[in-house]
Amino acid sequence: MEWILSALILIGAGFTLVGSIGLAKLPDFFTRLHGPTKATTLGVGAILIASALYFSTRQEGISLHELLITLFLFITAPVSAHLMAKAAIHLKTRMLKRTQGTPDFKNNQN
Amino acid sequence: MAQTQQKSRWLPHPILSLALWLIWLLLNNTFAPGHMVLGAVLAIVIPMLTAGFWQERVCVRAPGTLAKYFLVVLWDILIANVVVAKLILSPNRKLQPGFFVIDLDARHPLAISLLANTISLTPGTVSCDVSPDQKQLLVHALHLEDEAATIHDIKTRYEAPLNKVLPPC
Numbered sequence: 001m002e003w004i005l006s007a008l009i010l011i012g013a014g015f016t017l018v019g020s021i022g023l024a025k026l027p028d029f030f031t032r033l034h035g036p037t038k039a040t041t042l043g044v045g046a047i048l049i050a051s052a053l054y055f056s057t058r059q060e061g062i063s064l065h066e067l068l069i070t071l072f073l074f075i076t077a078p079v080s081a082h083l084m085a086k087a088a089i090h091l092k093t094r095m096l097k098r099t100q101g102t103p104d105f106k107n108n109q110n
Numbered sequence: 111m112a113q114t115q116q117k118s119r120w121l122p123h124p125i126l127s128l129a130l131w132l133i134w135l136l137l138n139n140t141f142a143p144g145h146m147v148l149g150a151v152l153a154i155v156i157p158m159l160t161a162g163f164w165q166e167r168v169c170v171r172a173p174g175t176l177a178k179y180f181l182v183v184l185w186d187i188l189i190a191n192v193v194v195a196k197l198i199l200s201p202n203r204k205l206q207p208g209f210f211v212i213d214l215d216a217r218h219p220l221a222i223s224l225l226a227n228t229i230s231l232t233p234g235t236v237s238c239d240v241s242p243d244q245k246q247l248l249v250h251a252l253h254l255e256d257e258a259a260t261i262h263d264i265k266t267r268y269e270a271p272l273n274k275v276l277p278p279c
Contacts, residue, residue, distance in 0.1 A: 100208030
């Protein structure tokens with residue numbers, strides 16, 4: 001049991017670290033957006049599963065409110081990413097020269 | 111299965127009520143009878159008070175497809191996390207970020223927002239904007255190798271089941 005928990009926490013920490021590294025080193029705003037969405041999904045997910053397992057086995061009764069944290073994160077993280085991306089497009093934030101495509105819809109007229 | 115339910119006065123949004131009740135029990139981390147009753151009262155009162163914000167009708171079809179959809183999304187999150195972790199740790203100059211536009215088949219607003227949410231949750235893609243007529247979705251990808259294949263993946267893996275679960279009604 002301890003091994004599973006340790007592995008889960010390490011996986012979670014590892015992915016959160018990679019997400020933060022991405023936030024620091026990626027070249028432009030839009031690519032940097034991808035870091036946090038990663039860290040919240042698998043990183044926090046793995047840590048929360050570990051927490052739920054630990055408190056379910058160590059204490060009487062099962063502990064499930066970690067599920068709620070996951071649920072709320074899964075709802076809020078994409079929304080905030082979406083809003084930031086929308087704002088960045090509106091402000092015409094600098095982006096990598098080699099970015100393919102443009103942040104426009106094909107038929108804007110309708 | 112044809113559902114000709116009319117909105118009941120007490121439970122205008124049964125799914126919302128059920129969700130609220132479950133969230134209440136989870137928040138308190140208990141299944142004690144007292145909290146079940148209190149949660150039930152909240153689950154009835156809150157949708158009634160906020161009915162003005164819930165204009166669209168939501169009718170969920172094919173719950174089996176919905177369950178399968180969640181499993182597929184969880185699995186894809188797992189896979190995509192590893193892929194993007196590799197991308198982040200590799201040199202920046204190898205990245206080929208790009209924007210692309212998906213023509214939406216889904217018409218239900220909830221289906222579109224769920225699709226946009228899913229796209230943002232699966233690492234590597236972030237949904238950036240919906241066209242004003244809600245027929246196109248603008249997506250940014252961290253590493254775009256084959257635009258047509260990516261769009262095809264998103265449409266078959268995510269949009270098709272969502273459209274089945276939440277048809278326009």
